Amino acid sequence: MTTTVANGVNVQALLDAREALKDAPEAAQFVWRASSTWRNGVHSTTTVKEFYGLGEERAHKSEAVFDADHPEVFAAEDNGVTPIEYLLVGLASCLTAGVASVAQNRGIQLRSVEATLEGAHDIRGILGVDPDVRNGFNDIKVTFHIDADASKQDIEALVAQSQKRSAVFDALTNPTNVTVDVA
Amino acid sequence: MIERGEVANSWRRERWDSFRLLTPNWQSRLPGLAYEGPDPDGYMTAKEVTQFVEGFAALTRAPVRTGTDVTSVRQSDDGYRVTTSHGEIACRTVVIASGACNLPSVPPFAEAVPPSVEQLTPYDYREPGRLPDGGVLVVGASATGVQLAAELRRSGRPVILSVGEHVRLPRTYRGRDVLWWMDASGVWDQRHDEVPDLARAKRLPSPQLVGGPGRTTLDLNALTSMGVELVGRWAAVRDGHALFSGGLRNVFSLADLKMERLLDTFDAWAGAHGPDVGPPERFEPTRVPESARLRLDLRGGEIGAIVWATGFRPDYRWLDVPVLDGKGRLRHDGGVADSPGLYALGLPLLRRRKSTFIHGIEADAREVIDHLAGHLAGREAGG
Incomplete structure (x- = not known):
């Protein structure tokens, strides 16, 4: 599709990849990695750099470092955001990337895309106060404010399609097998 | 025409009791046969569909071999060899009309x-x-x-x-x-x-x-x-x-x-x-x-x-011709499979969005059969 829309997403490369991977499922297998180190208290540092994909080991241009801690109301030092808040970071950035990609593909020029996220969390679960309360979020609410050359209906369709193709939305809404080993 | 059971077999045996068509009666039409009952806006029961298809079989005097299972279709030197529960058939072309909803x-x-x-x-x-x-x-x-x-x-x-x-x-x-x-x-x-x-x-x-x-x-x-x-x-x-x-x-x-x-x-x-x-x-x-x-x-x-x-999903366990994709679906372009003389009808969006509806088969069938006739004619001219 030839458009004059410039959202900065190389949709052609994504469409080419989709075509190329149709008959090469092995090349589509990626492994994302993170490594963490305990600092002190509930403070830890997690780094992300290397990953595997398209048949070989790869790396980001630079290493990213994420500090996680708990806020002072949890009697912690607040050296970083709470681990569960990283889930909101992941969801917000994934859905936003989806909105930009879908808009580019559909020829919709974006002017601004803002999202606010709220995760409702009953901490009685993690504190073991009540076994009927779950540890994780009870509900996550995402609100998008999008300014674009498109009707309200088209913008709603962008947001719906971005959820449909979002890795993090899927990871949060569907169960995933998690194995935790001690090496 | 080879039919594993009776004419309109899936309508007889593979529908629940209260089943009715999604399409209104006036849309139930096949070449030379249209709904002529009192309720054009109603919806046929499975029994009524069975009768409709039986009517078409009688009208067209289609040579249906009922009660015949196809166990294998293989390529041969000049077409295909079809093995059935009642013997083998050699043919130049095959049209697969078994649909996408077998299993x-x-x-x-x-x-x-x-x-x-x-x-x-x-x-x-x-x-x-x-x-x-x-x-x-x-x-x-x-x-x-x-x-x-x-x-x-x-x-x-x-x-x-x-x-x-x-x-x-x-x-x-x-x-x-x-x-x-x-x-x-x-x-x-x-x-x-x-x-x-x-x-x-x-x-x-x-x-x-x-x-x-x-x-x-x-x-x-x-x-x-x-x-x-x-x-x-x-x-x-x-x-x-x-x-x-x-x-x-x-x-x-x-x-x-x-x-x-x-x-x-x-x-x-x-x-x-x-x-x-x-x-x-x-x-x-x-x-x-x-x-x-x-x-x-x-x-x-x-x-x-x-x-x-x-x-x-479709069942092609009997099809010994390499024309399936990784998901077990037939590779074809508008009903023309990737093997000379092999055709399909009645699959989702075979040629049009209406391909899987009763009234959708006519236009598809005419085009697919045109191609098939051309294939046969080409063979004859070449031979």
Whole structure:
């Protein structure tokens, strides 16, 4: 599709990849990695750099470092955001990337895309106060404010399609097998 | 023509008792045969469809060899060798017309469902009275799923419906059957080489429609009003619990938006052509349950049975010609398979959006048979 829309997403490369991977499922297998180190208290540092994909080991241009801690109301030092808040970071950035990609593909020029996220969390679960309360979020609410050359209906369709193709939305809404080993 | 059972076999044996066609009677037409009964806007029962197809068999004097199983189709030097339960047939060309719905598709985690819960597919299901006592979990919200959920709920049972991506449609729009609009506006005539994403369009689930007296809409709001509990797409079984997706709202949004776009298309067509129809309508968005359950204990006795309305797949185990893709579907271009002289009819969007409807076969068949005749003529000229 030839458009004059410039959202900065190389949709052609994504469409080419989709075509190329149709008959090469092995090349589509990626492994994302993170490594963490305990600092002190509930403070830890997690780094992300290397990953595997398209048949070989790869790396980001630079290493990213994420500090996680708990806020002072949890009697912690607040050296970083709470681990569960990283889930909101992941969801917000994934859905936003989806909105930009879908808009580019559909020829919709974006002017601004803002999202606010709220995760409702009953901490009685993690504190073991009540076994009927779950540890994780009870509900996550995402609100998008999008300014674009498109009707309200088209913008709603962008947001719906971005959820449909979002890795993090899927990871949060569907169960995933998690194995935790001690090496 | 080779038929494993009797003429109209699947209509005789693979439909539940209350089954009716989604298409109104006036759309049930085959070359030289149209509905001439008293109720053109009604919907045929499976028995009436059987009679209709039998009528066509008699009219065309089609040479049908009934009670004949095909066990193998192989390429030969000048065509194909077809092995049947009644001997071998050598032929220059083969048209596969066995359809895309030979086997119910059931997800692999069905094996993890506790044995205390009875599992049925639409091919096993006949009527609510034959199910064990207790609640029923219906999986899938296409035409089959919504119809069976409604019927089971009306029988007095608690019903939970697991909803993934679906196609929402009103039964009537602006006073006309919604399938009248699909026909008249040309949506059904969209060709396979014009549809933007053909692979996706072929996978489209059947619309949430029921054919019945009163022409009522059977969307998720109708089911909610009947007391059917909606949950997200069934994702996994863990420790005897069914785990459902938390993405229910988005599958509602996707279906509501797609329906609105389709109604916009109808309105635009009506604006240009001025048919005798009522004013435009818009429908309430799908109501989101206060809090949809994410897990269900399958051992607790709440659910006595599961009905898998999770679609169907074709069965090509007899086809010994390398023309299937990695997912077991026939590779073909408009019904012309990737093996000279091999053809297909009656598959989703084979040549048009209406390819899998009774009245959709004629145009497809004419084009596919043209190609087949050309193939035979080419052979003759060359030989």
